[in-house]
Amino acid sequence: MMNLQSISDKMAVFLKRYNYLSQTKSNTLFFLKCIFLKYLVNNHHVDFGQHEKDLKNQFTFDYFLGLWTGHPIDESFWEEPDGEPIGSDIWAWIDDFVMAPPYFAGENPGIIGDLYEEGLLLHHKKNHGIFYTPANIADYMAIKAVEKLKVGEEFENTRVLDPACGSGSLLNAAYDRIFHLYGEGKNCNEKEDLHRWLLEKNLIGVDRDPVACLVTRLILVLKGDTYVRPLGIACGDILTEDLITGNSVDVIIGNPPYVGHKEIDSSYMKTLKSRYPLVYQDKGDLSYCFINRGWELLKQGGTLIHITSRYFLEAYNGKPLRRFMKNSFEIEEIVDFNGVRIIPGVGIDPAIIRLRKAATVGENWEIDVKRFFIKNHKPDTYSELIRSLRENSTAGEQPFEGYPVLQDTLGDDLWCLYSPVTNAIIGKIEKQSPFVLENIVQSFQGIITGNDKAFIFDDTDERLDDFCDDQLRPWIKNKDVGAFAIAKPQKKILYTNGIDAIETYPQIIKHLEKHRAKLEKRRECRNGKLPWTALQWGRDAGHFDGKKIIFPYKATKNRFAIDENKCYFSADVYGLILMPRLYHQITEEILVVLLNSRLYNYYFKSYAKKLGEKLYEYYPNTLLKLRIPDLDEESTRLFAGFYDKIIRTGGCGDEHNRAEILKTVDQWINAYFNLTEIEIQEIEKEG
Incomplete structure (x- = not known):
């Protein structure tokens, strides 16, 4: 993939030159329009030279898409007020940005989301608990999320949801994985039909940020060779609004925001406590509510996979969530990165959890636990850590240990995901220790x-x-x-x-x-x-x-x-x-x-x-x-x-x-x- 930094630097120089110093909505939209147009031009969807004059006067998403389709689109993609034509100095910069290297030709459209994330101010992401999913993690989650989807006619009714889709990295990965599974060996018409089904029927995303929803739509639109309007992306609050029918989703793949009680408005917190009393109490994290909401939306037997903070495993306020999870799901997999902060620049200790909605948990149900060894991992090795989850390495080469844990052995107070050796050690301590420290x-x-x-x-x-x-x-x-x-x-x-x-x-x-x-x-x-x-x-x-x-x-x-x-x-x-x-x-x-x-x-x-x-x-x-x-x-x-x-x-x-x-x-x-x-x-x- 191309160097994202070179694109970001080029954009930063322009923003500074033209005094776009604040991260305003109009600034972000301009940023996205430039990137979107560059992608269309570099991949030969739009002839920049032929339409340059009109583009200068109609610098909108709708006009770009109309040029791609060859006629004005039937329904507005993004409502924009009529603006003044772009001045010569700014247009000269746009011309250079769109036509000069580095080029987007052949790149995964997810690059638009990557650049959008680069453009967001860091404090905005932190204040809203927004930490986007790196592509390699998104790919791993997508593989695990869709591996059990059924092939055949039933697939047309399959629904994959990202409940806090942000810039679309997880839906982008889910699209790629599904296309790999079901599009391999198909002719062009069949692939076009699959693309249309994915955008109109299968892939669903919700986010409170309308611009983030726009980014997700842009990425999905560019996945095909012809324009198809993505119908499943909605702006709203999945936790408080009835945007999706209960028991109607096959797969939920998500990276819900990590927001503690101190950052949540008191009235909104009161609403959540009333709406999700089984998981959200006292000083709970907003991400807990997404587990409960996911259970409501999933079909019986449906899969939920989240990357989230690992704190729920031990946190005192996570006790209600732990009880809910072990009683409502068969826990299929927990990847505990064990303090390795694999999302660069984010002070969150992540874990990946994969759950299956089940009426009853099977007897002797085993959780597939992968726990990374404690050592000094460098950021430039993080991609290797994720790759190790996908590949069948020998035990000596793996940076993690994998082992089963019986779900019915998990208590509510703490989830101690012990390896067999650790379990034996702790068992010996507890067998000969009649007191708990709090008794003394x-x-x-x-x-x-x-x-x-x-x-x-x-x-x-x-x-x-x-x-x-x-x-x-x-x-x-x-x-x-x-x-x-x-x-x-x-x-x-x-x-x-x-x-x-x-x-x-x-x-x-x-x-x-x-x-x-x-x-x-x-x-x-x-x-x-x-x-x-x-x-x-x-x-x-x-x-x-x-x-x-x-x-x-x-x-x-x-x-x-x-x-x-x-x-x-x-x-x-x-x-x-x-x-x-x-x-x-x-x-x-x-x-x-x-x-x-x-x-x-x-x-x-x-x-x-x-x-x-x-x-x-x-x-x-x-x-x-x-x-x-x-x-x-x-x-x-x-x-x-x-x-x-x-x-x-x-x-x-x-x-x-x-x-x-x-x-x-x-x-x-x-x-x-x-x-x-x-x-x-x-x-x-x-x-």
């Missing part, structure tokens, strides 16, 4: 000040002299927390929530007055819940002042440490406080040694929420599901000894000794859970 500890989040400049100071800040020592607390952040150790605090927090009659301390008031305007704007101050001098979320001071385990909210590996120095910390750190020990011997030291071990690092990561290739979210709702063994008195004393030795070897120059101690710990834990050599090797692959 209570968790709490760090402080949110609402304005760090008002409350947080460097240790060397001279302003600290204006405050009493008992008004200040040592302050740490995420980066200060390591495995077993906490860096010496370099900052202090002015903990105003612990100061009675604060107005009697003029130096404090004088300092805070400098920030009063911003402090008063905090939500809790505006609604009268807090005085303007207070921390926004000061938490319970008693939690910080006692012995506690702390850990970072986001990390690449388990980092738990005991704090007995009354450190206070920010909201990117969480704390654990041991509950009264009524029926177990577990101490903070035991927990820290256990949680920092290789096995428990592996255990947590087996089901934790991924944030990119290496980062994990240590949210208490997830962390506290870890199973904990009930150690006897001898083992308890042994772990206490392990902890003491690890702490004593924390200084510089003791790395070797510490490594040896940690190795001994790992060996003891592996033996305790009766792990095999193969299982230990699997754990050690994680590092």
Whole structure:
């Protein structure tokens, strides 16, 4: 395929020259008309030289299509107001753009969608949750989506829907795949009939953005040698409008927008909660509703395939969706990219799910799971990753492991798509662990000040002299927390929530007055819940002042440490406080040694929420599901000894000794859970 960047650069130069600096609708339409005309001319559908004068005066989609068909089209393709003729300078640029290289001759019309996506401002895509599907992923999804379609007369009534079609990449891929399956070996007339059926009967697309719908129509129109109006593309909201009859669709192929609750209008959110109560609750994602809506629209036995965020596998707010999916579909395939962000420039961790609408789920139904290995994949290798899904490589060459998972083993809380080896390891842990971590500890989040400049100071800040020592607390952040150790605090927090009659301390008031305007704007101050001098979320001071385990909210590996120095910390750190020990011997030291071990690092990561290739979210709702063994008195004393030795070897120059101690710990834990050599090797692959 040609270099898209050269086309985009050429267009950008023009837009800048003629002051089209804002991404307006008229700018986008001009952009599309230039690209569409270039495609028609380069592929010999329109004679540019013969019609140049008329094109200059009638620069519209309808006129372009009329030239292609040889007569004005019967029904307007895109309603456009009558505009002024294009000036000579602009026309000279259009002439050069259309006639000069690089050429569109022989290119897949999907290139129009690619260029349209390049032209959209990045903030527009992010604000609307719009992340378009790369061609190689669209091709894979199309292959999986249409592989079960029936050949013969029944195909004429087959309906393939993209419920949020955007620029048409998935429908473009579905068209190509269907044409490959049913058009091979057909004569020209038969191929023309197939093209007409696809555009008028088979392919359906819906999107809220009218310009995106236009792009999809343009791509489908150009798939054939003669003009056929695509009748199945509609502008609207598939989630709230009755645009398609229920139980009438054979295949749904989609990349629904990923939009969290913070970006959704409150009235629209209320509508969705009422319309989709089975899947959309609390802080759910908009994409959840598309699964429910897809089930409503599919025929019995129909297929739904989506590329979506993998967060639904572990997210707390995804619990209703998980329950709905496992009870309403036979889950045929889940491709978990495991943190590999294969859509360039998008901070979403994707997964592909393929579902079959079923009245009942078959007994012992197996899900085909493909889970990519955790490693540093480079963007220039992403196409190879997608290709590996389509090709039958040997196990050693595959960047993923494939294995079956019984659907009836999936719970609602988390979907742990374990490989056989991982399943065996986790099974051994759970068999010998009667406790869940949430039975043993209570968790709490760090402080949110609402304005760090008002409350947080460097240790060397001279302003600290204006405050009493008992008004200040040592302050740490995420980066200060390591495995077993906490860096010496370099900052202090002015903990105003612990100061009675604060107005009697003029130096404090004088300092805070400098920030009063911003402090008063905090939500809790505006609604009268807090005085303007207070921390926004000061938490319970008693939690910080006692012995506690702390850990970072986001990390690449388990980092738990005991704090007995009354450190206070920010909201990117969480704390654990041991509950009264009524029926177990577990101490903070035991927990820290256990949680920092290789096995428990592996255990947590087996089901934790991924944030990119290496980062994990240590949210208490997830962390506290870890199973904990009930150690006897001898083992308890042994772990206490392990902890003491690890702490004593924390200084510089003791790395070797510490490594040896940690190795001994790992060996003891592996033996305790009766792990095999193969299982230990699997754990050690994680590092």
